[in-house]
Amino acid sequence: MRLGSYLLPTLFAIALHAVVIALLAQSWFEHEDSVRNVPRHVQATIVDMSTAKAQKKAAADAKAKQKADLQRKADAEKKRKADDKKKQLAKEKAAKKKADDKKREQALAKKKAADAKKQAEQKKVQEAKLKKAAADKAKKAKETAAKKAKEQAAKKKAEAERQAEKARKAAEESARNEALLQALKEEEAAIVAEEQRAAAMSYEAYIVDQVTRNWRRSPTARNGMVVEVTVHLLPSGRVNDRYVTKSSGDSRFDNDALRAIDRVTVFEKLQELDPVIFDRYFRKRILRFRPEDLRD
Numbered sequence: 001m002r003l004g005s006y007l008l009p010t011l012f013a014i015a016l017h018a019v020v021i022a023l024l025a026q027s028w029f030e031h032e033d034s035v036r037n038v039p040r041h042v043q044a045t046i047v048d049m050s051t052a053k054a055q056k057k058a059a060a061d062a063k064a065k066q067k068a069d070l071q072r073k074a075d076a077e078k079k080r081k082a083d084d085k086k087k088q089l090a091k092e093k094a095a096k097k098k099a100d101d102k103k104r105e106q107a108l109a110k111k112k113a114a115d116a117k118k119q120a121e122q123k124k125v126q127e128a129k130l131k132k133a134a135a136d137k138a139k140k141a142k143e144t145a146a147k148k149a150k151e152q153a154a155k156k157k158a159e160a161e162r163q164a165e166k167a168r169k170a171a172e173e174s175a176r177n178e179a180l181l182q183a184l185k186e187e188e189a190a191i192v193a194e195e196q197r198a199a200a201m202s203y204e205a206y207i208v209d210q211v212t213r214n215w216r217r218s219p220t221a222r223n224g225m226v227v228e229v230t231v232h233l234l235p236s237g238r239v240n241d242r243y244v245t246k247s248s249g250d251s252r253f254d255n256d257a258l259r260a261i262d263r264v265t266v267f268e269k270l271q272e273l274d275p276v277i278f279d280r281y282f283r284k285r286i287l288r289f290r291p292e293d294l295r296d
Helices: 004-037 049-213 251-264 268-272 275-282
Strands: 227-233 239-246 284-289
Touching: 004 049, 049 251, 049 268, 049 275, 049 284, 227 251, 239 251, 251 284, 275 284
Parallel strands: none
Antiparallel strands: 227 239, 227 284
8 A cells, every 4th residue: 555645634634633732722721811810809790691501502512513523524534544445445456356367367378378389289290290191101102103113114124025025036037037038039049040051051152163163273373372362242142342361372373263253243143042141141251262172
C-alpha cells in the first residue's frame, strides 16, 4: 500500500484534533478568567430562566451539532478510509487478477510453446519417418530398376549372343554355300576352260597346218635353231600383225617364218570360233619355228 494514500486523511485528523483541543482550551481559559475576575463583593444578577435555558439548550445543540459534525466527519473519514481500503483491495485484487491472468497467460504461452515444441518434434519425427520411407522406397525402386535393367541387359546379351551365333552360323552357312558355289563355278569354269582349250587345240592344229604348208625352209636352216614370232589375228581370221619376238640368230631363217605367215593371209576357219575362245587363245598367238618342224 502506498504512503500517499494515508497522508491526506492523517493531516485531516490532525487538523480536526487541533480544532477540538483549541475549543477545549478556550473554555478552560475563560473559566479561569471568570473566577479570577469575580469581585470579592457579591453582585446579584437577575437571570431570565427562559433565556438561560435557551442558552443552555443552544449550547447543548451547538455541542450536539459539533459532536454530530465530528461524528459525521469521523464517519466520513471512516467511510473514506473504508472506500480507500476497498479501492486498495480492489486495486490489489485487480493487480492480483492481472498477475494471475499474466501467470495464466504465461502458463498458457508456456503450454502452447510446449505443445508447439511437441508438435514440432512429432512433425520432425513424422517427417523423418516419411523421409526414411521415401528413401527406402527410392532405394527399393532403384534396386528394382537395377535388377530389371540387369535382367534386361542379360536378356539383351543373351539375345545378342543368340543373334551373333545365328549370324555366325548363317555366315558359315553362307560361306559354305559361297565356297560351294565358287567351287561349282570354278569347276564349271574349269570344264568350260577345258572344253574351250580342247576346242582351241583343234583350231591350233589348223593354224599350224596352214603355216607349215606355206613355210619354205632356207638352206641355212640347222637343227636347234628356233625363231619365235608373235601373231595378232582378227575374229575374221585375217592376220593383223606379225613380228619376231625372239630371233634364231639367222635373219634368213627368221624371214622364212614371217613369209610363211604372210602366205596364209587369212585363217578362215577361225570365224567359227566363239568370241570368248578367240579372245582367250587366238587374239594374240605365239608361233615357234624350228628347222625340223613347226612347234607352237
